[in-house]
Each structure stands twice: as structure tokens, then as C-alpha cells.
Amino acid sequence: MTTATIQKMTAKEVTNKILNNEDLFILDVRNESDFNDWKIEGQSVHVINIPYFDLLDDVNPALEQIPEDTAVLVVCAKEGSSKMVAEQLAESGKSNVYYLENGMKSWSEYLEPVKVANLSSGGELYQFVRIGKGCLSYMVLSNGEAAIIDSNRMIDQYEAFMKEKGVKLTHTIDTHLHADHISGGRALAQKYGAKYHLPPKDATEVTFEYEKLEEGKDILVGNEAIVVHPIYSPGHTIGSTSFLIDNKYLLTGDILFVESIGRPDLAGLAEDWVSDLRETLYSRYKNLSENLIVLPAHFGKITELGKGGLVSGRLGDLYRENPGLNIHSEDEFRKTVTENLPPQPNAYQEIRQTNMGKMNPNEEEQREMEIGPNRCAVHDK
Known part of the structure; x- marks a missing residue:
């Protein structure tokens, strides 16, 4: 034998x-x-x-x-x-x-750190690609400090990276109340004494203290003042917030992806939020520089991964190539983002409740809640 x-x-x-x-x-x-x-x-x-x-x-x-x-x-x-x-x-x-x-x-839980760029003040920006789930999170490093945006629940992988870089966590930030994965932002903030930031309009039911994300209220990372600007951009949730980093990088959360746009139905208010989503995509973002590099919170298809695994796109190119940014009829846009959507994320209601602090599932329960692909986009099939 x-x-x-x-x-x-x-x-x-x-x-x-x-x-x-x-x-x-x-x-x-x-x-x-x-x-x-x-x-x-x-x-x-x-x-x-x-x-x-x-x-x-x-x-x-x-x-x-x-x-x-x-x-x-x-x-x-x-x-x-x-x-x-x-x-x-x-x-x-x-x-x-x-x-x-x-x-x-x-496969669902592995995070691959991909360097986005050196920042003009001497800091660094990294994207963490959760390739098996399609989630993207970010870390800004400057002068021994770190901020993490849209953290996943596997906080040990961020901890190992920060230890390797020799930085201290000072801020964790969620662009919105997530419905497809459990945020690690609050757990990280509590463990390291950092500030946890949430959009207040998404946090009306949370059970914990948090820092309010407000337009014009910059978040400083390090002594060299790498500035993260919140830009109010509702649509995926009523509080969805975008960020500008180094005046070059636009972190869009789940509002805009490289090949698709965010869905507005995960809080049961699709009809109410359609006009907000269109206003953000077709007006607020349209008024920004087309040279900004879009860094979303998710990707839907493996084709969206670029060199080294980085998921990004120039805003001007997205306005030419992204189907969700080229629906010129308002009625057709409403129909697109409210009808024939892919299935909603697995256990999304329970995930939202967990991110509000209303549920406290154990590790295995959290894992089961997240199993499967993300389904945050309109055009993902």
C-alpha cells in the first residue's frame, strides 16, 4: 500500500x-x-x-x-x-x-496587508484585503501612531502588523454600521485605549460610548497631522461617511466600489435612501477631483484586485467605466438599486445587532454569522 x-x-x-x-x-x-x-x-x-x-x-x-x-x-x-x-x-x-x-x-478570515502608498507627511497607508470575504479595511501609520478604518473582527492580524511596525493604536473608525461583517473597531479601541468613531446617524441604537464622525472634525494620526476628512455621504446607510486621506485617497466605505455601487436595502429602507444614494454618487462625489484614488470597503469580484492585490480605482475612470455611475434616468436608477438585487448577506440582521452592541455572540457564532460572500453591492452576481 x-x-x-x-x-x-x-x-x-x-x-x-x-x-x-x-x-x-x-x-x-x-x-x-x-x-x-x-x-x-x-x-x-x-x-x-x-x-x-x-x-x-x-x-x-x-x-x-x-x-x-x-x-x-x-x-x-x-x-x-x-x-x-x-x-x-x-x-x-x-x-x-x-x-x-x-x-x-x-479562507474567510485571512487578511493580506497591501501597501497603498507613502503619504506626503512621511506616513504610510495600507489596505487589508480579506480575499475570501471581499472585505477591505485600512490602516494609516504616522509617527508611531495608527488608525484603522472598517476593521474586521480578526483583530489579532492587525495587532501583529502594528507590533511589526512599532506603532500604537489611537483611533478606530467605521465608515458606517456594517451589515455583512462584525466590526473589530470597538474591541480594538477598548483593548488599546483608542477612540472608536461612528457616524451618529448610524449609531442611534448602539449601547456603547463612541466618538461622533462629523464633517470638518478632522482625525489626526501622529504628530505630522495626517488628516482624515469625513465627508457626509448617505446612501448605503443613512450615516455612511467617506474620508479623504492626504488629499489623494477617497475611502468610500460601501457607497462606491470599483465595478459597482452600494445597495441601500440592508436596513429595510431602500425606497427611502435611493435619492440619498444618487445624490452622493451623482453630485457629492462628482464635485470631487477626478484624480482621487477610490479605496472602497469591499470588492465583489476577483477581477477588481489589481497589482499586488490592491483594490482601487481613479474616480474619473470610475465615472466612465462603472455601470452604477452611468444610469442617467432617475427612474431607472431607482429600479436598479431596489429591484433584482442579489441575496442579502448571511445573518445580516444579527450582524447589525452585534455591531450595535445588542448581541454578544461567541467566536464560533460570529464565524457562522459571517460565512459566505459579501453582498453589499448592487451589481455583484
Whole structure:
């Protein structure tokens, strides 16, 4: 009998393969509905789905679809099933067999830090790409201080990065009350004695103290005064707020994405907020410099990842190429953002309640609430 020789592959290693456009063949052994809802994607990724239970007695159906000289990564929800299938493949003579360490759970939670730019005052701006979930968060560094914008709940990864950079957290900021993922902003602020900022119109039901985001009330990071300007920009939520950093970078939250626009229905007020969304996209943002670099809080498609994994776009280019910015009829715009929307995010009501401080789910419950893709955009399918 052949001795099974399999290796594990981490979410970081998978991410790096995708960002480097390396070929990757994946056998996903989750059930078909989970696979169709959410899977690992990339421009050089080839993925097939054969449920675990269909391979219990015989892995030949998988071997028949895996190219002979190609390495294969077996993926499941938490690791166990993929490891067993990987062992069976190796025992059948297949070489270069890997399994995803901690399964799609780890894929959902991994953050890849990508440098956006050096800032004019000597600081730095980083984007954290949550590639398995489509969430984007940001860290501004200056003179030993840090601010984190739209933090995810996996605060240990931000902590490790700050430790590496030798900086102290002074501010955490959420552009709006999130509905697709649990914010780590409050937890980070409490742990490090930082200030946690929220738009007051999104915070009418929160159960905790916070700093109000108000236009003209700058947030300073470091002694060199890297300035973050709140710009009131309702639409996705009634309090959605954008930021200008270094007069070059426009952090748009979930209002504007690279290839789509934000949906206004996650608080049950789509009809009420449509006009706000249009006003922000077609007037407020239109009056800004077209040379600003848009940095959104989410991406919907792997094609939105640019060099090194950075998700960004020049505002002027977005006004030419983004379908959501080119709906000239107000009636057609209203129809687009209120009808035929993709399914709402998994457990979005519970996530909103958690971000308000009204629910306190444990770590495993939080993980289950977030499983699956983000669905914050109008045009994502």
C-alpha cells in the first residue's frame, strides 16, 4: 500500500498564489449548494466540486478530473473532510496533494496587508484585503501612531502588523454600521485605549460610548497631522461617511466600489435612501477631483484586485467605466438599486445587532454569522 504523503497549504499561501497569478487546481468537497454560494476564485484558479460523500468509497471520480501532472488542493469547510480525501488521493498514487489548513473557515478570515502608498507627511497607508470575504479595511501609520478604518473582527492580524511596525493604536473608525461583517473597531479601541468613531446617524441604537464622525472634525494620526476628512455621504446607510486621506485617497466605505455601487436595502429602507444614494454618487462625489484614488470597503469580484492585490480605482475612470455611475434616468436608477438585487448577506440582521452592541455572540457564532460572500453591492452576481 502506498504511504499517503500530503501537505497542508495555508490561506496566506493560497492568497499569494492567486495574487501572483499562479496556476492552482482545487477540488472542493463541500456540498453543491455551499460551493455554488461561495468558493475560492482567481484568474488562474481551476476549481471542481465533488461532494465528500460522493468520494467516501471511491476517489476515482476525482482522479478522472484532475490532470495527471498537476498539483491539487483539496478544500472543505473546516479541514477534516479535505484531509481525508487528500489522503485517499495520495494512497491512490496521486502526487502533489495538498489540503487547505482549517478549510474555508481560514479562507474567510485571512487578511493580506497591501501597501497603498507613502503619504506626503512621511506616513504610510495600507489596505487589508480579506480575499475570501471581499472585505477591505485600512490602516494609516504616522509617527508611531495608527488608525484603522472598517476593521474586521480578526483583530489579532492587525495587532501583529502594528507590533511589526512599532506603532500604537489611537483611533478606530467605521465608515458606517456594517451589515455583512462584525466590526473589530470597538474591541480594538477598548483593548488599546483608542477612540472608536461612528457616524451618529448610524449609531442611534448602539449601547456603547463612541466618538461622533462629523464633517470638518478632522482625525489626526501622529504628530505630522495626517488628516482624515469625513465627508457626509448617505446612501448605503443613512450615516455612511467617506474620508479623504492626504488629499489623494477617497475611502468610500460601501457607497462606491470599483465595478459597482452600494445597495441601500440592508436596513429595510431602500425606497427611502435611493435619492440619498444618487445624490452622493451623482453630485457629492462628482464635485470631487477626478484624480482621487477610490479605496472602497469591499470588492465583489476577483477581477477588481489589481497589482499586488490592491483594490482601487481613479474616480474619473470610475465615472466612465462603472455601470452604477452611468444610469442617467432617475427612474431607472431607482429600479436598479431596489429591484433584482442579489441575496442579502448571511445573518445580516444579527450582524447589525452585534455591531450595535445588542448581541454578544461567541467566536464560533460570529464565524457562522459571517460565512459566505459579501453582498453589499448592487451589481455583484
